[in-house]
Amino acid sequence: MVGNNPSIFQGEGYDFIELREYMPGDDIRHIDWNITAKMQSPYIKIFREERELNVVLVTILNGSVHFGSKKFKQESIAEIAALLGFSTLKNGDLLSYYSFTDKMDNFYKPSKKIHQIQSITKDILDFEALNKKVDFKFIADTLYKRLKRKSLILFVGDFFEIPDFKLLAKKHEVVSLIVRDKLEEKPPQMGFASLVDPESGATLEGDFNRSSVDSYAKKVHAHDHKLYDTFRKHQIRFTKVYTDDNPSVNLRRLFEGR
Structure with a gap:
């Protein structure tokens, strides 16, 4: 606010x-x-x-949000959703909610009722994200068709794929909140280990030495650089929130334009 x-x-x-x-x-x-x-x-x-806005909260709960070193990204997404929900209602605006993976998993129609925020938060925390994949084209197409009134769309997810929200951003105002865990961007050297992909369930075995870990970190950095460029090109505001951050600070900086 x-x-x-x-x-x-x-x-x-x-x-x-x-x-x-x-x-x-x-x-x-x-x-x-x-x-x-x-x-x-x-x-x-x-x-x-x-003055009344139509605020649309959209969470992306694919398998990769089922990860975290201090707390799961899924928990951080629920916390951010609650903060945005309470701020929306405090400001007297309408709040609607969508949850997506490769399909629309949940929808709450526009409301100013405070109990809806509790329901949204509970749904996020209880959602079985493991082995779920994301389809950003389906998400963009669905919202473009369903949202008739000009809206403020708040996306919350980890964005390890780069979405094309170009058409959405022309019709609406789009804000993206990137939720990450520091361990997945800069993992430690683990030696020989087995890792499980929370989206596909596939197991990856290998020697996670300094060279392979550094190579991975560079790929994440390159991905994020491309992600940021895409958002800026389409005039989409964004910020990154780590699982050990205080999300209210990040959100305030974003909406105050700092």
């Missing part, structure tokens, strides 16, 4: 206030043609600004 709106766009209200003469740059759709004809000069209608 920053100022009166946590968003960079504001709704266009429907409460008529007054008429005034047209000025360069005014929206011509607001010209009152009857008054214009009578006065022989263009006049436009002024409306009261609508």
Whole structure:
């Protein structure tokens, strides 16, 4: 909650206030043609600004969120969802919720009821994420078709795949919250070990020495650099939250534009 709106766009209200003469740059759709004809000069209608936002919270709960050194990313996602939910309702805005993997797993219609946040948080914590995969094209296509009203869409996930939210970002305001654990970005040297992929269930065995660990860390860094460039290109605001962070600090910095 920053100022009166946590968003960079504001709704266009429907409460008529007054008429005034047209000025360069005014929206011509607001010209009152009857008054214009009578006065022989263009006049436009002024409306009261609508402050209510349609906030859409979207969690991406594929198998890789079932990981964490101090706490699971899935728990951090639930905490972030609760913070965003309470902030939305405190600001008097409508909150709807979607949960995705490679399909739509859950949906809560727009509401201002506080008990909905408890239900959302519980659903995230109870969700069986193991062996679930993500399909970002399905997510983008589904939201583009379902969301008719201009919305503030808040995505929460670990984004180990790069989404194409270009069309969504043209129609709505999109914000991405990247939830990670530091151990998965810079793993320790483990020697010979077996690792299980939480998405596919496949087992990877090998010597996780300094060379292989450094190579992996460089690939993650390169992936994230491409991810950030994609978000910036599509004018999507984003921030990264680690599982040992205080997410409220990261969220405040993001929405205050620091």
